[in-house]
Amino acid sequence: MENLEEKTICPKCGSIQIIKDFDAGEEVCGECGLVISNEIIDRGPEWRAFTLTENTNRSRGGLTSTLFWDQAFSTGFYGNKDASGHRLDPKIKAQMNRLRRYDTRSKFDDTWRRNLSIAMAELDRMCVLLNIPKNVKEKAANIYREALKADLIRGRSIDSFVAASIHAACRVMDLPRPLKKICEASTRDYFDITQNYRILIRDLKLRMPLDTPNKFIPEISAKLKLSRKTEEKAAEIIRSAQLRKGVSGKDPRGVAAAALYMASIENGEYRLQRDVAIAAGMTEVTLRNRQRGLESTLDMNHLMPSLPIIQYEITTQ
Numbered sequence: 001m002e003n004l005e006e007k008t009i010c011p012k013c014g015s016i017q018i019i020k021d022f023d024a025g026e027e028v029c030g031e032c033g034l035v036i037s038n039e040i041i042d043r044g045p046e047w048r049a050f051t052l053t054e055n056t057n058r059s060r061g062g063l064t065s066t067l068f069w070d071q072a073f074s075t076g077f078y079g080n081k082d083a084s085g086h087r088l089d090p091k092i093k094a095q096m097n098r099l100r101r102y103d104t105r106s107k108f109d110d111t112w113r114r115n116l117s118i119a120m121a122e123l124d125r126m127c128v129l130l131n132i133p134k135n136v137k138e139k140a141a142n143i144y145r146e147a148l149k150a151d152l153i154r155g156r157s158i159d160s161f162v163a164a165s166i167h168a169a170c171r172v173m174d175l176p177r178p179l180k181k182i183c184e185a186s187t188r189d190y191f192d193i194t195q196n197y198r199i200l201i202r203d204l205k206l207r208m209p210l211d212t213p214n215k216f217i218p219e220i221s222a223k224l225k226l227s228r229k230t231e232e233k234a235a236e237i238i239r240s241a242q243l244r245k246g247v248s249g250k251d252p253r254g255v256a257a258a259a260l261y262m263a264s265i266e267n268g269e270y271r272l273q274r275d276v277a278i279a280a281g282m283t284e285v286t287l288r289n290r291q292r293g294l295e296s297t298l299d300m301n302h303l304m305p306s307l308p309i310i311q312y313e314i315t316t317q
Helices: 052-057 090-107 111-130 134-149 158-172 179-185 190-203 217-224 228-243 252-266 273-280 284-298
Strands: 002-005 017-021 026-029 035-037
Touching: 111 134, 111 158, 111 179, 134 158, 134 190, 158 179, 158 190, 179 190, 217 228, 217 252, 217 273, 228 252, 228 284, 252 273, 252 284, 273 284
Parallel strands: none
Antiparallel strands: 002 017, 017 026, 026 035
16 A cells, blocks of 8 residues: 555545555555545566566566667567467468568668668678677667668668777767778678768768877887886877877877887887887878977987987899
């Protein structure tokens, strides 16, 4: 029995003191005893739980996610047994198979359903290849659904829009995934993906955060197997260069690679320029240019006196 004050008024005495009896399923007036309603629906669970583990395991909340084309709301015909557990007759089984086939076809009558089913499968495949976490994957799925709702994919490639959505989600969630790797995992070429990415930015009015060099330090350092001390030194170099406005207009990935290369030399973790350039996805010329730019900005002769002079020997055949 629970005594709750609600806006419900007793039609006999006008009292608002209404008692809800969930065991009997009745609403009773607390003043005159009139049964106002005998059809109370108990919306709570039909089971009891005494521990947190039991409460979690017995919950009936279904799995809903934008990663599924139907958000896991659709149903289907499964099994070869009836409600009593008996096997179906061959005639009934054939009829159920036909109903299952018709049900599957009816779900894909709409164009957007077929589009989402293909897109979510491609999204799952690419995210596995690129090692994309679940939160970024869900963000990419939401971006693709917004593009589909805005009718941006009509007449264009689904795979390229999926790749563009993944790139946009990585940018928004600050996940370092270069566009070249996304294009390698996709079935479409670089030009098609970048064109659709610009369409997403323009029509969906997405505001992308600016990439900073510190974002790419952990990725490059992990490939080069550098220590935490070297990463901290590279972050210090970048911070000093930012205070002197020395990284404006420069590729943040190149600045991060140059800072890691300089920090590795100072800490005695020597790495070849070729290895650093490969880990950062750039050429050695770009790495050397970013290194010279940081050295001139920070006046490395004063900040890092232990930095050795690197000489390049040119051989002729």
